[in-house]
Amino acid sequence: MVMKEIYIECRPETLFPYFTDPQKMVRWMGSQVLLEPKLGGSLRIDFNGRDMVAGHYVEVEPNERILFTWGWIGSDTIPPGSSTVEVLLYKQDNGTLLVLKHSGLPDPRSHKHLAGWNYYTARLKLVLLGIEPGPDTFAAPTTNEGD
Template identity: 80%
Template sequence: MDGLDPNPIIKEMYIDCRPDTLFPFLIDPQKMVMWMGSQVLLEPKLGGALRIDFNGTDMVAGHYVEVEPNERVVFTWGWIGSDTFPPGSSTVEITLHEQDNGTLLILKHSGLPAARRPTHLAGWNYYISRLELVLLGVEPGPDTFASPTTDPKGERN
């Protein structure tokens, strides 16, 4: 088993929209696939399921730990089929803070295996940028990060 990285990934981004506009993109499957995943199952309630299929091969699964509308979402995260980073083995917390007629999004991903940190850091940078584009009304284009040759899990490459 990989050792856990003691330092969580923390990403902050100001997005030019209100939290009540941004929040549905974190909990609504039809909105989420606009920026992350090709198919998603989201049950945004305490204990509800979360599953993100990136490319038909690589899938994340977990469950919701906390859902505070327009303020905060916390869910577990891990890779289906992974022995070293299984479903639900790490935690993603996204908080939304209203700021200057927009939103400061803060993402914290903790409990990551150290060997998976670089790929997840690159992935969150990529997907948060796609989320911002979608919220600005820009089509982000094909999800090149999730191609099977890229392997978002970081296990094959």
């Protein structure tokens, strides 16, 4: 399992939509995003026109918790829906502790996903601090993350 914790100076109510609103998510992850944040709703993130993730929402507890499946379109190693991402938001002081747990990944791929979540949560924090994170260099179409 991959786990990432990051403290962001904003309320959970401010942070939550960045996982459920396509216009907000695309500011920190993906070039095109389809999100239907309800039980069974679709999740699709196109990073660069080649590397795309698909899954569906399993649980949505506003401002507290989101659980969705995750996998790479066209991958035999991590196909759509084969892993699970849980996002937990804990109010702390003047901000929120974001805890992200990504389970069901094959061991050889865990390090790549940890690097990805480190990169994208740092971009998310910048956006929430009002800083433009710049071009998404991590999503350069060189390799498919799943294979």
